Amino acid sequence: MSLIEFHEVTKTFTTGKREVIALDGIDLAIEAGEVFGVIGHSGAGKSTLVRLVNALEPVTSGRVLVDGADLATLPERRLRAVRAGIGMVFQQFNLLRSRTVFGNVAYPLKIAGWDRERRRRRVAELLNFVGIADKAWTYPDQLSGGQKQRVGIARALGTNPKILLADESTSALDPETTGEVLRLLKRVNTELGVTIVVITHEMEVVREIADRVAVLENGRVAEVGSVFDVFSAPKTDTAKRLVGTVLREAPEGLDLERLRARHPGRLVTARVHEDGRLGAVLSGAAGRHGVRFEIVYGGITTLSGRSFGGLTLELTGEPSDVDALVAELRARTEVEEVA
């Protein structure tokens, strides 16, 4: 049994005479302890998917199970218990302006009936964990975006939820602050064991913290798999368009024209893999075949701790020697001619 399961879930909204199919037959399983990313273009159904997990919306058909319980069949009392086990973090932080940081984090605990002393201890613990203990008596308006989101995360963790739903939780932040908040979310996952579902249109977010990812397109799951597999070898056009922005492996358009103008030799793009040892193979083989090479485009990054990327090389030498070198490279990795 997975922690969150979608079985043939459909969700439609009717506004006037128009019917919008927001989710169209979703099958998905999210495991306890993982960080699961959901990506897709605007309107793909990401937010709707999240709203079904904490039963803010009912399904139109199909079943959503959280910890084995079918949300549609639960009586209100048990539904409240399921919701209490799910924290939410929002893009716009949704803090109460009239309350201090302490007051914001304490608020859900008060609603849950915790007494004053227990609230005080828990809030102190949470503010320490997210690194803003010194801001306890500050009001949200005096905080930076990153600090506000730390408060949002502390508030969401108050009652020790098993699941944290983060809907565009870093989309209002600059890149540096995004990194800090992502590292905090990762700690929430690894140190507290909270399962996190991250909804985002920012591929970097998924690349940095998710273990697995689902690509949504028009309310359907276009692709699902480990972040490494989906990002390094996307199968569907939607996934290719989305993750292609993370690392441009091969030159295109104007970049390509400019490269061509400067580099008359044969251009090939070689994929970099964890175990391909491209650099070592290239320098050894080029020497043996008497071919000169220059790296003219590309980049290497890591995905889930594994190297991945592509390098475009200009190869110059006798055509038969260059052929022999390319053949040797092909035995180790994928090599494409640059048109």
Ligand SMILES: Nc1ncnc2c1ncn2[C@@H]1O[C@H](COP(=O)(O)OP(=O)(O)OP(=O)(O)O)[C@@H](O)[C@H]1O
């Ligand atoms: N309450 C609602 N009433 C009517 N239509 C809705 C409602 N909520 C969502 N929709 C529609 O359902 C579809 C999916 O919306 P959803 O917000 O889930 O997409 P999204 O992937 O989260 O998009 P975004 O990234 O823009 O937030 C869209 O066509 C949207 O207009």
